[in-house]
Amino acid sequence: MTALIWAVAIVLIVGIVGLTEVLKAKYRGRHGITTDIMGNEKPMVPAEVRREVEDLRERLKVLERITIDDRETHLLSDEIEKLRLDKGKVQ
Numbered sequence: 001m002t003a004l005i006w007a008v009a010i011v012l013i014v015g016i017v018g019l020t021e022v023l024k025a026k027y028r029g030r031h032g033i034t035t036d037i038m039g040n041e042k043p044m045v046p047a048e049v050r051r052e053v054e055d056l057r058e059r060l061k062v063l064e065r066i067t068i069d070d071r072e073t074h075l076l077s078d079e080i081e082k083l084r085l086d087k088g089k090v091q
Contacts, residue, residue: 028034032044 028041033041034044035041
């Protein structure tokens with residue numbers, strides 16, 4: 001009977017430790033935390049890289065705006081040229 005109690009206790013302890021490790025891994029994954037070879041925790045993406053990505057996103061927004069504005073400028077210049085040609089035909 002004592003051996004059965006010890007076996008159940010060991011199984012419960014192993015189960016609790018395993019469940020704890022799974023929950024810790026899930027928490028770390030959600031919050032972007034990883035561990036290196038030495039077991040030290042660190043963010044998956046360093047803050048410098050995040051800042052650089054944000055800067056690149058801002059630059060991309062500016063380039064998109066320039067591209068769209070440039071396209072609208074071309075369309076506007078085409079319309080003006082079309083009006084000039086139409087005006088020339090009327091006179």
